[in-house]
Amino acid sequence: MTNDYLDLLAYFGIGGAHPGGFALTKTILQAENIQPTDAVLDVGCGTGQTAAFLAERFHCQVTAIDNHPIMIEKAEERLKNNNPxxxxxxxDAENLNFADDSFDVAIAESVIVFTNISKTLNELARVLKHTGRLIIIEMTAEQNLPEALQKEVRNLYGIQDILTEDQWISRLQQAGFTKIEMLEVPSTLSPSELDDINQSNSIQTKFYDLWDKHHQFLDQYNHFIGFRIxxxxLSS
Structure with missing residues (x-):
């Protein structure tokens, strides 16, 4: 099943397109005690920006997955000389091809909302070790959305559900996560500029139009749509 918004991100090759951008990613991860012996899963890795940072900063064992072949191509280009x-x-985030208890850390940045949320959370709980942790940055409804706005969000982003904070917590608990913290966005954090771009040739006009619609939507409905970290x- 195709998703025009995800195709847009792939064709433009945008790194750090998630809420808060790469600046937020670095702030979150630098506060984590990730060890060189840790196995880390980057789900929906895109062009590989976060995966590269994890490996370079922590020298840990990074596995990065994405279901978009163009994203994989661009990640391969970025990571081909990476050491480690x-x-x-x-x-596929909904059907991870890894054994149970494989990873110490998993991270997903504006990824799970584009999948069957419950399936993906169940899979992440399965592949994480019992002592492991999951860090997610996800689009969140700031209040219950009117039906017309829900439809607009679904059509624009090709997603099934947009959850409130409480609904996210409920889904995480249903997947087996027993200790759930909500991380604060640092007040000093400056939004990242979109300066990490690896653009494909001959992008269709409809994707430029969709990018404009995305920004117009955020400007118009920012009081309805936010994000949470x-x-x-899995155990307290």
Whole structure:
């Protein structure tokens, strides 16, 4: 099933397109005690920006997956000379091809909302070790959305559900996460400029139009749509 918004991100090759951008990613991860022996899963890795940072900053064992072949191509280009090497896989977040208890840390940045949320959370709980943790940055409804706005969000982003904070916590608990923290966005954080771009040739006009619609939507409905950062453990 195609998703024009995800195709847009792939064709433009935008790194750090998630809420808060790469500046937020670095702030979150630098506060984590990630060890060189840790196995880290980057779900929906895009062009590999976060995966590269994880490997370079922590020298940990990074596995990065994405289900978009163009994203994989651009991640391969970024990561081809990475040291330590990163395992890059074209894969499906809803059906992870990893054994149970494989990872110490998993991170997903504006990824899960584009999938069947419950399936993906169940899979992430399965592949995480019992002592592991999940960090997610996800689009969140600031209040219950009117039906017309819900329809607009679904059509624009090709998503099934946009959850409130409480609904995210409920889904995480249903997947088996028993300790759920909500991380604060630092007040000093400056929004990242979109300066990490690896643009494809011959992009269709409809994707430029969709990018404009995306920004217009954010400007118009920013009081309805926000994001949350959750840090989750399977055991307290």
């Amino acid at each position: 090497p990163i395992q890059l896989i074209e894969g 959750f840090k989750c453990h």
